[in-house]
Amino acid sequence: MIHSKRHGEILRLLGDEGTVTIASLAERLGVSLETVRRDVKPLTDDGIVVKMHGAIGLPAMTAEAPFERRMRENAEAKRTIARMVAATIRDGESIMLDTGTTTSFLARELLGHRRLTVVTNSSDIARTLATVNGNKVYMAGGELRSDSGAAFGISAIEFVSRFSVTHAIISAGAIDESAGVMDYDLAEAEFARMVLSRGQRSMVITDNSKFGRQGLVQVCDLSGFAELATNQAPPRDIADALASAGVRLVVAEAEPAGAGSRAG
Template identity: 35%
Template sequence: MTTIDKKTRRQTALLRQLEQARYLSLEDVARHFDVTTQTARRDVLELEHLGKVRRLHGGVTLAQPIDPTVLRARRVENAEAKTRIGEAVASGIANGSALFIDTGTTCEAVAHALLRHEGLRIVTYSLRVATLLAEGTNFTVAVPGGFVRPVDAGVFRAETPEFISRFKFDHAVISVSGIDSAGDIGDDDHAEVAAVQAAMRQAERIILAVDASKFGRRALVKLAHLSDVDEIIADSPPAAPFDRLLAEAGTVLTVAD
């Protein structure tokens, strides 16, 4: 077998591993395939160039971990509820504010509701959010460079968290895949979690915008705890045990009417 064949088989196997693990460090890759760290890094760089993976914090994750059919369903699922959530978030944001806005369909609804505002300064890694906010407004909109994830137009590269950490925000508007019964909030994408955590560290106020279906759903990667969030804006109040968890965490719950 030629060296090229070995490399191709190794890279194919690496993609299969990432489908299961979602994230691997370079040391994990080198150890699993019995190669040097330098060889592991070259494999990752080649796969990143092909748009199949992206580097993140000394490791690698899939470039497109979200199933496209799932995201298409999210765009129509609870659409009316997400519109109400977006309006409720926007009502608490003053003109001229500095914002971080997460990616996802709920945050796209928030962006749409913000179009009536003036002079907002916004950082986002969602091209959908950025495009919506940049058209017909006087907003300042900043996005990181990197690879665009086709399924939801999220922009990522290894330096995305560092880019976000250069800014200071009045509000960080985030959304998540789930909030479990331990009060942990999380997402299914390691890269998104790293980017959002960078924004949360730079924000005066953190707003979690979620529809009620996210309560009781466990996500793959922990982002934070309910106590790290200042306000949750949802379409309906959650059932037990989340009423108790919110009270213990001191997190304000706003139900979007």
């Protein structure tokens, strides 16, 4: 039973995105965290939505594979970032991508490009871009993860280390002003670090929900890459740290595709 207009809006957002954080709901509905929690309680009591760590989701969505579920989280923000970054890549260029939901969105935005050379450890990205428009796709071998369909390990790192590409682009699990770019998995962090070292252009792409988070493993500090693309300007402390490190910040909502300004 829908008890209020906000309940309908909550369910509409869940229908679009699958899962939504409590903090995001509070911001988008213009109410406090406590109000959102009170609104959510009757929905969870009735079994209409399912509670997760700091978020809620539709019951059908919680049965999805982890990667599929993450693809639905902040999907519009990731799509906006991907569209902006894709506009800076030209036909015939080479690109290296690690596994991640934002890089998978980028692969989909690159479907209009031709003759790309793509190096990746992600089976999702490889399937998306292989055998279309004259592309060449090289996929790293190694242990294939069941949750993400990506290959990791020494063999995957050694494979991509042989390439030098125009664009080296990774996603991020967390970005902190002092710790830099972080992930929650050692193998993923090691692979991402190698990717950044193989490009003429090195870029991190992430939605704004990753700012201020603390991951488990450092990928690199903020001087370890040249550009950061996101959908919303980061908090002042992170923006200042990016500027001090010389990182070029591009914000999809604030800039035309392919444009940007120095962080800060």
